[in-house]
Amino acid sequence: AQSVAQPEDQVNVAEGNPLTVKCTYSVSGNPYLFWYVQYPNRGLQFLLKYITGDNLVKGSYGFEAEFNKSQTSFHLKKPSALVSDSALYFCAVRAINNNDMRFGAGTRLTVKP
Amino acid sequence: GAVVSQHPSWVICKSGTSVKIECRSLDFQATTMFWYRQFPKQSLMLMATSNEGSKATYEQGVEKDKFLINHASLTLSTLTVTSAHPEDSSFYICSARDRGNRRVETQYFGPGTRLLVL
Numbered sequence: 001a002q003s004v005a006q007p008e009d010q011v012n013v014a015e016g017n018p019l020t021v022k023c024t025y026s027v028s029g030n031p032y033l034f035w036y037v038q039y040p041n042r043g044l045q046f047l048l049k050y051i052t053g054d055n056l057v058k059g060s061y062g063f064e065a066e067f068n069k070s071q072t073s074f075h076l077k078k079p080s081a082l083v084s085d086s087a088l089y090f091c092a093v094r095a096i097n098n099n100d101m102r103f104g105a106g107t108r109l110t111v112k113p
Numbered sequence: 114g115a116v117v118s119q120h121p122s123w124v125i126c127k128s129g130t131s132v133k134i135e136c137r138s139l140d141f142q143a144t145t146m147f148w149y150r151q152f153p154k155q156s157l158m159l160m161a162t163s164n165e166g167s168k169a170t171y172e173q174g175v176e177k178d179k180f181l182i183n184h185a186s187l188t189l190s191t192l193t194v195t196s197a198h199p200e201d202s203s204f205y206i207c208s209a210r211d212r213g214n215r216r217v218e219t220q221y222f223g224p225g226t227r228l229l230v231l
Contacts (some may be wrong), residue, residue: 105155
């Protein structure tokens with residue numbers, strides 16, 4: 001079965017600095033990889049996905065993520081963080097031949113002014 | 114974009130009562146819907162997957178008699194927490210996959226329902 005690890009519970013960055021939220025995955029075969037963001041008491045909002053093609057994928061709100069097959073990683077990045085980026089971020093994986101999506105434990109990003 | 118709604122958004126009930134949560138896809142047909150449970154500061158845990166017109170598939174450790182799922186139409190799935198107890202208090206999130214869209218990210222999430230059992 002597929003699984004996701006987000007090694008950091010919390011990431012703190014200063015506004016304007018680059019941010020990275022880490023994610024590693026385990027899956028049989030090729031993965032579909034996703035990042036979602038959750039604001040307090042809200043559902044999940046889709047940020048970006050990797051299906052195939054370019055390893056660097058760009059998503060909503062200036063976020064991007066790099067798929068690294070050899071390291072089985074899919075870290076989320078943004079060149080310049082905003083205070084409004086503060087939220088809970090989830091990495092998720094699906095196997096190509098599997099219907100269900102598995103989520104990491106989440107990383108709380110706090111961007112300080 | 115596609116919208117998934119949940120009702121109610123908040124529910125407080127007494128121990129022993131049953132609570133029904135509705136999940137609707139508002140502008141698309143969803144052959145598959147997923148129910149997740151999220152504890153404070155934790156990830157989403159998949160509870161069950163339901164396909165329209167068939168029985169739900171429950172994840173290991175999830176009591177099917179406790180959490181009744183009905184996916185009676187292509188736009189509605191319901192989760193009923195039967196004889197709720199305080200340990201059932203949680204944030205329940207549904208998700209729906211658009212049957213008409215083959216893009217793999219088209220799994221849309223509802224806003225969640227917070228259940229508090231007293």
